[in-house]
Amino acid sequence: MEKDQVFNKYSKYYNLLYSDKNYSAEADYIDKILASHGQNYGKVLELGCGTGGHARFLAQKGYIVHGIEQSSAMVKQATPCQNFSCEQGDICSFRIEEKFNALIALFHVISYQTTNRKLDAVFDNASKHLVDSGIFVFDFWFTPAVCSKGPEVRVKRMHGDGVEIIRIAEPEIHSAINQVDVKYSIFVQDTNLKTVEIISETHKMRHFSLMEIDLLCEKHGFHRVYAKEMMTSQLPSNNTWGICVVLKKN
Numbered sequence: 001m002e003k004d005q006v007f008n009k010y011s012k013y014y015n016l017l018y019s020d021k022n023y024s025a026e027a028d029y030i031d032k033i034l035a036s037h038g039q040n041y042g043k044v045l046e047l048g049c050g051t052g053g054h055a056r057f058l059a060q061k062g063y064i065v066h067g068i069e070q071s072s073a074m075v076k077q078a079t080p081c082q083n084f085s086c087e088q089g090d091i092c093s094f095r096i097e098e099k100f101n102a103l104i105a106l107f108h109v110i111s112y113q114t115t116n117r118k119l120d121a122v123f124d125n126a127s128k129h130l131v132d133s134g135i136f137v138f139d140f141w142f143t144p145a146v147c148s149k150g151p152e153v154r155v156k157r158m159h160g161d162g163v164e165i166i167r168i169a170e171p172e173i174h175s176a177i178n179q180v181d182v183k184y185s186i187f188v189q190d191t192n193l194k195t196v197e198i199i200s201e202t203h204k205m206r207h208f209s210l211m212e213i214d215l216l217c218e219k220h221g222f223h224r225v226y227a228k229e230m231m232t233s234q235l236p237s238n239n240t241w242g243i244c245v246v247l248k249k250n
Contacts, residue, residue: 009199011073013188015051016160017167027057029231030104030137033246034063037135037225039102045129047091047122047138048109052078059083068094092121099131105138108242114179114206123220127249136222136247139230141207143178148238151180164189180205210236213245222247 034040041062049055049067051074059065059081067086069075075088091109103126113119126136151171158165165188172181186199210227217223226246227236236243 010184010186010201011051011071011077013163013165013186013199014074015053015077016158016163017156017165018053019158019160021053023053024057026106026231027054027061029244030054030106031058031061031063033137033226033244034102034135037102037246037248039135042101043098045096045100045103046086047103047105047126048107048112049078049086050074050107052080052084052086054104054106055084055086056081066096092118092125094125096129098129099134100129101131101134103130103134103136105136108140108205110138110140111205111207112203114177114204119216120219123216123222127220127222130249132249134249135225136249137244139242139244140213141180141205142236142240142243143207143209143212144236144238145241146180146207147175149241151182159191162190162192164191178207180207210243210245213247217247221250223250224248 031040043064044058046055046065046067049069052067055065055067063083065084067078068089068091069078069086070088070090072088075086078086080086110122113122130136151173153171154169156167165186168185170183172183174181182203182205184201184203188197188199214224224245225248228234228244229236229240230242230244234240
């Protein structure tokens with residue numbers, strides 16, 4: 001199932017479901033990474049920008065951010081602001097007649113690229129849109145932690161905008177292909193009309209080892225210059241679910 005299809009129904013409640021996500025703190029973290037690699041306050045291309053949660057905070061800091069998002073429904077919800085714009089497009093195949101000093105892909109966008117074909121296309125496209133020595137920053141699910149800890153069934157409850165939401169996430173593990181299929185069952189009650197909407201979607205997530213990332217780097221003309229736990233900057237371990245890496249274009 002393509003990402004556009006996956007997120008079309010889900011996107012209606014996306015901002016509410018992740019209203020507890022600390023986009024501001026994550027943007028601060030990315031800002032420090034960009035600054036430490038000499039790319040602060042420049043033009044940034046964001047792959048899979050969603051509704052612009054990270055981009056707006058980076059724009060407030062002075063970055064000029066342009067986002068590419070495959071889900072047309074998500075793009076409609078992304079409110080443009082000064083220094084932030086976005087467009088609908090496939091991160092595997094979009095083309096912009098401009099090169100950037102930095103590309104970012106946050107909230108596990110790379111983990112949604114479950115096939116080798118898509119991964120190759122994204123890395124090739126990233127290289128095409130970066131200047132020489134430009135950097136590619138992204139986070140992903142880390143294989144050692146997924147294998148060690150294992151994904152669990154999770155229930156999330158949120159309310160606001162006249163609705164109450166219960167989301168159940170049930171993982172199905174496919175160890176042979178480093179993939180976890182997360183089945184979402186979302187129950188949305190309209191508190192005024194007393195109606196219930198049920199949404200079912202399956203999000204296929206691929207996890208990676210650092211060796212796999214390095215092989216992709218070698219294939220597409222990058223080298224890895226940073227790999228730490230997302231937000232904490234701790235060295236990766238079997239307990240590190242989310243890794244943030246910085247790749248530099250050769």
